[in-house]
Amino acid sequence: MRLDLALVIPVHDDLPGLTRLVGEARQSGLFRQIIVVDDASPLPVPAMEGVTLCRLPDNRGAGAARNAGLDLVDCTHVLFFDADDTLLPELSRLTEHLAETPNFDLCQFKYAQSSELRHGHWGQPDYDEAVWAEAGLSLARHKVLSPAQRHLIAQTANYPWNKICRTEFLRAEGIRFMEIPLHNDLAFHWRVLSRAKTVIASDRICTYHRVHTGRAHLTNRRGHERLCVFDALDTVRRELAPLDPDWHAAFAAFASALVTWARQGLDEASLDRFDRLSEQFFENMKETGSPPARSDKF
Template sequence: MSCTLVIPTRNDTTNLKRLLEQAFHMKCFARAIVVDDASDSPLSPELCLLERPDWVHLTRHENRKGAGAARNLGLQFVETSHLLFFDSDDLLTPEIPHLLADLDGREFDFCIFKHNDSRVSAAGSWGQTRWDEALWRHAGVAVGALRPVSPSSAPTLARTANYPWNKIYRTDFLRDNGLRCSETLVHNDILLHWASFIRARDILSSDRIAAIHHVGLKSGRLTDHSGPERLAVFNILRDVLNTEIPGDRNFFAAFLGFASYLFGWIRGVIAPSQQPALDAQIRQFLLAALSPGDYRNLTVSDPVLALRINLQLAETRRAGAGTS
C-alpha cells in the first residue's frame, strides 16, 4: 500500500518542519500534502522541508477557512491508495511504519489506531484518556496490533474523541462516499468521524500507539472559541443524522449519547451572552431528533442516557421560560 500524509496548518512553521522531517525520515509515506490555511507569512516547499522540497506538495487558502476545509482541499491532491490526516503540532511515533506494514495487503475502509494524549503524559502515564481507553475495552478491541471491528462494536468505538488523525483511510472509500470534513472553524471533525463509522463496511483497529497528540492551553486555539461560531455544531449534527444510519439504531443511540455530552462541554466554554441561543438550539435538536417512539426505546436500551436527555430538555425549557 502507498500512503500520503495530509497536513493542515496555520502559523505553525516550527512544528510543521519538525513533523515533516520526522515523517520523511520514517520512509513510510509516499508524499506529504501541506495545506496552508492562510498563514500570515505564506509557506514555501523549501521552508517546509529543506532536504527534499519535492516530497512536499504545498497548497494554500488565501483566506482562513479552518482545518476542515484544508483537509478537504488536501484530499483532492492525494494520488495514493491510502492517506493519513495529521495535525502539524502533533507527532508520529515509531509505531506508524509498523502499522502501515501490518496493513499492507489488507482490505479495509479505515483503520483506527491508539494515540498518546499529552494530558496523560503530564500525569506521568502513556496512552489515551481514560474515557477513550474504556470505550476501546468495551468495544472489545483494546488489545491487538490489528483486528477487525465488528458491526456491533463500531458504535461504541465511534464514541471516542472525534479526531481525524487517528485513522488511516482508504482514499477511494472517502471519495466514493463523498466523505468530507465540515468547513467550519470549530467542530469540523465530527461529520467525517461519524460518517466514516456509519458508512464503513470494513473497519480495522490497532492498539499500536502511533501518534502523540498535543493538547495545549495557549490562548487563540480554535478549541478555546466561545462565540456564536460554536452554534454551527447543530448543522453538523444534523448532517450526521442525515447520513444513512443502519437500521439497528445502535449508531443512533451512540450518536445521541455523544451529542448529549458535547452539549454539556459547549455549555462550559461558550460565552454567557450565547447561552440562550445555545439552549434553544439544544432543545430544538433533541426534539427533532427523538420521536416519542425513539425515546421509549431509549428508556429501555439506555435509561441513563434517556434520563440525561430528559434533564437537558427540562433545563432548556426552564432557561427559555426565564428569558421570555
C-alpha cells in the same frame, strides 16, 4: 511491503510545528506523498523538499484545508495530521500489517494526548480507553471490527489524526470534512465509521496529539464559534437516520456527552442561544431514536 500512504497536513501560522512534522514524515519513509495545505498563513509556508504545497487564498479553516489536500492525494490510503502532531514509531509497524490486509476502508488506532501526559499517563483519555475496553479491544493489535464494536468505537472522540482511510472509499462515498469554524471533523468521524465495509482497530499508539490550553487557540474558543457544534451534530443525525437503531443509540450517547462538554465554560453571552439550539437538537433526535440521557463523558 509498505502501505501506499499519503500524509495531509493543514496548517495556519505554525511553521515550526510543520517543519518538525515534515522532517519526521520524511525520515520515517512511510509516505509516498506529503501534502501541506497552507490555510492562508500570515507568513506563507515556503516550498519544502519532497512536499506538495497547496496555498489557499483565504483562511477557510482546517476542514476546507483537509478537503483541498484530499483532492491532491493519488495514494491508495491517506492519513490526516495537524502540524503540531508527532508521528510515533508504532505507525511504521501498523502500516506493515495494513499492507498485508486487502480491501480495508478504515483503520482506527490509538493515540497519546498531552493532557494525559501532564497527569503522568501515556495514552488516550479515560473516556476513549473505556470505550476500547467495553468493545474488547484493549489488546487488539490488528482486529476487524464487528458491527457492535463499530457502534462502540464511534463513540470515541471525533479526531481525524487517528484514522487511516482508503482514498477511493472516501471519494466513492463523497466523504469530506465540514467547512465550519469548529467541529469540522465530527461528521467525517461518523461517516467513515458508519459507511466503511471493513474497519480495523489497532491498539498501537501511533501519534502524539498536543492539547492547547489558551483561549486564543481556535479549538478552545467558548464564544459563538462553539454554536456550530449543532450544525455538525444535526448533519450526522440526518445522515444516520436510514441506518439501524444501534447507530442511533450510539450517536445519541455521543451527542449528549459532546453537548455537555461544549457547554462547559461557554461565554455567558452565548449560553441562551446554545441552550435553545440544544433543546431543538434533542427534539429532533426523537425522529431517529429516544432522546439520550445526559452524560459527562467529555
